[in-house]
Amino acid sequence: MKQATIAARLYAAQRPALVDYAASILGDRAKAEDIVQDAWISFASIEDQNGIQNPERFLRRMIRNLAIDALRRTRRYDRIAGGDMEEAERTVQDNAPGTEQALIARQELARVQRALARLPERQRLAIEMHRIGRYKLREIAERLGVSIPFVHGLIVKGLAACDDYRDE
Known part of the structure; x- marks a missing residue:
């Protein structure tokens, strides 16, 4: 065979x-x-x-x-x-936010955006450049044509105003 x-x-x-x-x-x-x-x-x-x-x-x-x-x-x-x-x-635990957490975060973001929109343009721009764009105070001051302490004051007062608006 x-x-x-x-x-x-x-x-x-x-x-x-x-x-x-x-x-x-x-x-x-x-x-x-x-x-x-x-x-x-x-x-x-x-x-x-x-x-x-x-x-x-x-x-x-x-x-x-x-x-x-x-x-x-x-x-x-x-x-x-x-x-x-x-x-x-x-x-393994899933670290992605749940539906409820995502909804809360979207609502919080909307409140912050509304608060920023209520600020004067230069103050809003200073905050956005600093917090979102990660610009240094010196760079913001050069861009806006103001002093560094003035930019610092704009940001501090603007964030306080946003906090107040957001809580309303």
């Missing part, structure tokens, strides 16, 4: 049992299917299968070795990566 035929018949006849065997080692039927297929491909590529006394036992040994290697790789990966990523994704 041809070698390819021996391998194909053995694979066809024993495949379900071989998958069960691999799954019992791996604990994962999908991975077991892959292992059995890999073992069969390796087995079928052996040039002299006639020299194998017990082809079924030989194929099972190949499956066992491949399954153990796969388990070792998985364990090594888990050690390096810090564990099961799916479990980590389920247990």
Whole structure:
């Protein structure tokens, strides 16, 4: 009998049992299917299968070795990566704000925007440049053509006014 035929018949006849065997080692039927297929491909590529006394036992040994290697790789990966990523994704707290917190933040932002709109233009501009644009007081003073202490006063008084407007 041809070698390819021996391998194909053995694979066809024993495949379900071989998958069960691999799954019992791996604990994962999908991975077991892959292992059995890999073992069969390796087995079928052996040039002299006639020299194998017990082809079924030989194929099972190949499956066992491949399954153990796969388990070792998985364990090594888990050690390096810090564990099961799916479990980590389920247990890690989501830091994104909830719907209620997002609504509160939007309302607060709207109050601040209304408060800023009520300020004189130069004061509003100084606050926006300082708080949003991260400009230094010196840069704001140069831009507005005023002194640094004046810019500081604009910002302090403007923020106090915003706080009062926001609380209304």
